[in-house]
Amino acid sequence: MNSIVRTVANNSHRFTVDDREMLFHVPTSGLFELDAVSSHILEACDNPQGESVMSLLGKLAEPCPSSEIVDTVAQLGDLKLISSDGVEAFNSEVKSLEQIPLATLVLNVNTGCNLSCSYCYKEDLDKPNNGQKMSFETAKQSIEMMLTESPDQPRYNIVFFGGEPLSNMPLIRDVVSYAEKRFAEINRPIDFSLTTNATMLTEEIVAYLNEHRIGVAISIDGPKAVHDKNRITVSGQGTYDVVRRKIEMLMQGYSARPIGARVTLTKGVTDIENIWDHLFNELGFSEVGFAPVTSGDISYYNLSEQELEAVFSNMKALGRRYIDAAAKGQSIGFSNMHQMLTDIHEGTKKALPCGAGAGMVAIDHSGGVNLCHRFTGSDLPLFGSVSEGLDREALTGFLETRMDRTDKGCNTCWIRNLCSGGCYHESYARYSDPQKPVYHYCDLMRDWIDFGLKAYSEITQANPDFMDTYIAPRRG
Template sequence: MSALYLNRYSFHDVKLEGRRVLFHIPSSGLFELDELGGSLIDFLKENEQITLDGVQQRFDGQAASADITQTLDSFRELSIIGDEPGMPDPGMKVEIRQFPISTVVLNVNTGCNLSCTYCYKEDLAVPTKGVRMNFETARKSIELLLKEGAPNDRLNVIFFGGEPLSNLPLIKQTVEYTERRCAEEGKLVDFSMTTNATMLTEDIVDYLDSHRFGISISMDGPQAVHDRRRITVSGQGTYAVVAAKARMLLERYRSKPVGVRVTLTAGYTDVQAIHEHLKYDLGFFEVGVAPATSGPVTVFNLSSDELREVFDGMMALGRDYRDAALEGRNNGFSNMHQLMSDLYEGRKKALPCGAGVGLLAVDHDGDLNLCHRFTGSDMPRFGNVDDGIAKEALGSFLESATSRVDKGCSTCRIRNLCAGGCYHESYAHFGDPLSPTYHYCDLMREWVDFGIEIYAEILQKNPQFFKKHLSTRSVQL
């Protein structure tokens, strides 16, 4: 074996209690290191260039020559060592002109009966000034989905707003049309909705149940927390009505588990108390949290110290997730569950999400937006339901998004799990949707290291948990 070079950009090793786990960055795969493997990794990290003779000499008397050679061969297969020095990852160099979308988000009304202080929606309006999508626009959106999503057996339609239930007649008309057209085309279809829950009635719940909607409720926790930000247009807190409606929904709904999405804002960072209330007091199946750091009104954004507290709380919940998993239960902390899914599936992302490739959002004018967060913004549109997808423009944007040249992502150990982070988060924070979310980087690396530790322990002590609980879930926003 001639001289070999270390590729520091291909691996990250995590030291656990009595164990060593190697995270293979290019594949997002995890490998347990034996004692020799761990010692060799430590040696390699101290030497940019090695030879087989040099390694044999270093470990003479500590390991058999054949074992050393075999381990080094394995490292070479993983590109941990190679004939040339390791280089930063430039990203994919591909031409993207095919967009087999599986999901369309219909922004059915810009109007909302709430006036949540941190809302990111730039086209949001009070109920009397809301602009509703008409059926013709919705119909053309479905036809676009059927055309561009032809390779997919299953399609998804998500109703969004504003408050989507404020345009329930359109939703019902669109559901009827979509089910008929999908049956004609031999497609399966799933419907989803994110709602503030205030407009739910028993009849509406039963309707949504009969069409097997995936439902996500926006709610921020106990009353003292929820009522600070999620208020009516007239300034009244909404906890009492949302909690009552949520209990009614959870009591009647049978077709799918119901999740809740929490926006964490300045002034309250007790993630565990929020999860405890929403999961165990109200009974939601899943609880997901999203820290606010880039909203237009900076007073609501978490400070760096508060963000640190939030991540510490998330890790405490992650340990609760582990304890439940070792007993064969899912505690419903969806942030941790998603990370476990990414590690279990060995997910490798060239793009941060499916926006623009698997998903497009349609506004009330029929214009195609990168995702639901961009409707009403200054971000360029990528076609419309009449003319179709502007494939050249969208392809150029996505090709730029896959590039890691001159970005911190090129050397980051979680680049294939994060892929730069949310476009809208970057757009709101830096004014550039293609900028990595640098304000999250250190915390995200810490979060993934923590996840690897939890994943390895569950895999060692109760691997059946992953087979039972980790499965592809419907798209939720």
């Protein structure tokens, strides 16, 4: 009764939505509405000196029954929201990785690309005539390596990447044919997807993609004036007009899966809402996602600190429109918002920032195993090859190092289990170390996730069916 208890710093994030007091529980990534007793106790204990239980009983006896105060103190202690130990935060211990549940392969089918986008990060990118194409034998070995390493996954995925993946369409056809038969033999579903600049689409290719349910994402940066700034041919011509024609053809002939747009934001491009409006309402994409460039190899194209702040501010403006539409049972296809709400809805608790190296690896054209598609051609050491197999020791060592948050600042950050330090390649490009957190994003990400928690609370209050209708099915 006389022990001093204090709130555990950075183990929760409290906020108010429409007069409701909410709490994000960091250790479990759970979101709760606080009752009056819990709110009073947390507020009373939220000071450096703390409070004794006897003191809490004296201060809160009028608004709260004594027995309820004692019970709630115990419950908050069990949740590690208050403690008498003076700890700053509770974190799971770093565990050794006994298994790598490899279920996704990114196949870099050709280093060549028919475009010459000014900001492209691909370090192994070649002009069309110099493109290094992956062989079918390498692709086949990649699939067999995945099955050897992870034979019991419920679902598998193959992603075709480049360069421009459609420039090696014969290989894509061969891989799909082989994989469909191979995975049918073991009674496991296999999904295919690709990201393309759209310029090489034909009616025949669209029909093929539709027949085999190959997911399609289009790289497009917005309206003509924005897109043609950087997405240009080798001879320097803008590509918007041809890309738009190809997209219109795709929309007419493809119905297998939703079609997404991937937008790269570079220097001077921060107008999120107008870009989304053009791609979603005019061109008809099902989802639109935005990727800010802050650490590209060519610094000229990187967003400045002020521009990055503007990007996040404008993302919240579009997020506000997302919330209003969700309340009416509508989705406006804002991928960044979708992803954040999915993580909140599922109570995601990340030990690692993404599936790179754990659930997914990228295979370069010659069969090297890379952490992800962004590292093909980089100086980061390979993690094996499809002929020799996965270098499990090196890969698990790399991942376990990243999971250790000691002395990185992440161990006391309240978004640590939703962020986990951020993109490996962003850290690699900016700090020459993929193990470092992306410190230049920290404040912006905390603000963005705070916005997402409030959005989730608003949407579930106004239209609880929205999550089951639009968010939960995304994992499937």
